[in-house]
Amino acid sequence: MRTRTRILAASTSIAAMTALAACGGGDSGSESEDTGSAGSDDGEAVTLTVATFNQFGYTEEMLDQYESEHPGVTVELVTADTSEAARTNLTTKIAAGGEGLSDIEAIEVDWLPELMQYPELFVDLTDPELEDRWLDWKVAQATTIDGQLIGYGTDIGPEAICYRQDLFADAGLPTDPAEVAELLGGEGASWEDYFAAGREFVAASDAAWFDGAQPTYQGMVNQLEAAYEDAGTGEPVDLASNSAVQDLYQQVLAASVDDGLSAGLEQWTADWDAAFQNDGFATMLCPAWMTGPIEERAGGIDGWNVADVFPGGGGNWGGSFLTVPASGANTEAATELAAWLTAPEQQTVAFENAGTFPSQIEAQSSEAVQAFTNPFFNDAPVGEVFTSRAEAIEGAPFKGANYFAIHQAVQDAILRVDVTQEQDAETSWDGALESFNSLGLM
């Protein structure tokens, strides 16, 4: 039924556009677009589309509730399978002048900086009433230098360590989460503690300690305040003289390759997927949202658990925002919906549905989140664990417009050493410098 009206509206708008094209009706396009998405021009009946990716945990019941509270509003959910797909979709449509964008577009923190260069493309969501809703650093991530708020925070990715207690037992290591946390260094755990425990483990087991150098490096680099760019100016730092990054690079590759701790896997590949079923590795860095993908791949393996510990202090990996593209026809209604969706109540439900840990202070301390356990992870109290991990996060690292590009150059270098093993660490670093230089940033 709905599609039918859509088609009708679409054909009407096409007809209208063709008819008016000759009269230079530049406005006709947007007007008929109005009809297409809203159903009528008087602004009473409005259809709002929400574009997300992966699993945001927004359910039909939630949307139904919103629709019943707001008569005349229909909410439709559009879901992309990966954040990469959502990113391409968003940038392409922005490039096309905003045609076809949803009223609300979800954006992941890693590709937020590149879009924040063009704040005029998004509605300023600053709202004094909502000021204290989120963690400070979450709001700071989406705020431009001029103070415009690009998006409302949905979830964050506080990192813990997920581990296989059965493999730990086989290797003669403790299995209880509290003991494991202690083994990995406890409160003041360092990366060296984590790697040292790994050396002990691999000496007694066939499995590797962690999945790969690439994700481990990801966890390490997220703890640098400003990894590749100057936090003040946003100018990229020359990679050749970036000793902090080079240190991490050498440290992670020494542990991965020289000590043999890494299973040599790149995340999200077929090998990585298969390794979950083949006892490929015993631990991995585990942002809250990662519990979903682990469960998806490790079905039938019952040894997973979560330890309330993370090397090198707290760390955040990922997390998303809901933005309202300025080109939308119903930006006001969309802003209201985005605020509602990111309210503590809704994000609590989303956490229960999809494991996306809320970025809202009130939601984090709510009973529902605190008491939440994950049966797949041997009933680990994930709500409690990730709250404690979230508290350990001191702030968000600075990520500028070129973060993604430079990060990829380093990541490729790590993959060449750890996964494809075609180069040694030194040669590969030279390769990273070369790709950095070809970006033409200096």
Place this chain on the structure above:
Amino acid sequence: MTALKTPAPAPTRGRPDPQPPRRVGFSQRLGRWDVKFSPYLYISPFFILFALVGAFPLVYTAYVSVHEWNLLGGQGEFVGLQNFTDVLGQAVFWKSVANTFSIFILSAGPQLALAITIAALLDQNLRAATFWRMGVLVPYVVAPVAVSMIFGRMFADQYGLVNAVLGGIGLDAVGWHSDRFASHVAIATIVNFRWTGYNALILLAAMQAVPRELYEAAVIDGAGRLRQFFSVTVPQIRATMVFVVITATIGGMQIFDEVRMYDAQGLGGPSRNWMTTVLYLYDVAWGNQKNFGRAAAVAWLLFLLIVCIGLINFFLTTRIATSDGERPASRRRTKELIARAQAASQARAAGADAAHRAEPAEPADPSPPDPGPDRPGSQTTPGGDR
């Protein structure tokens, strides 16, 4: 025009035309327009469509390629040929071109050989022929992304099926994602899986059009199956083979889905070992650079490359096709043939030795495949390449 005017003097009552031609009626004028313009109207849909989706993008891409142009920021300054020199100066571009050719050759060669073999097998008298013929098309129907994902799993380095099988027969595992050549072979395999059946069907159609008498004659001549295949089938379907090669070339220059889905990042691996030129274009435009200007330059370079290869193809095609004798020969060749025929008949008229009579006159005969070969044992294949 003349045809239209004839009905005008229809009432021939002996009267001459009363006045100089009457004012032409509207319907008549319409008729004239009909003759003049409707042929163009009839063929216009193609040209309108081509102008919209072919010519305009081509020109617009050229316009973009001489500007600074950001995916999000839009049009920037005019920079001339800067984008082209930038792209040509990037090592990754040249690597991608080499990868494209390598993957193309690894896929086109085996693909054609396999397709022609399958087609020859399908051309035999099989039970349930339609079932088998439809069967080879199944891989083509499967979405390329799905195919690539399945093969991506099979060609996984550590836990892949292919390496497991290799290990099972005592061979070393192959680094499908670490060795450059191996990755090309794997990707070519994915391409071949999809396209072999499709090409086999095209070749099969050509094979079915080969006159059966030729085979009968070949059998009488004592040709075995293999001999029939190489001496009758292959020369007869040569034009179709050229067509298949050309489409395979164009497709091969534009391999994208398979490489995009071959690993998690989809950018040709950490060393860009299997990044094709189209993928490079995609990365420049939608990846980290977001540089539409450079991407448009890549698109144009790729276009020029395909045109070059197209010209080489065209050159080879005309050579092969004219030696066929079936294709309309060039004017020069026709003149040549006529001259030779004339010379021959003159020689004959001059009362030369009757023993060589037939030989020189033969090529002048433009008749297509002559079903009745002159002498047994001569194994002249019609359209043969003597």
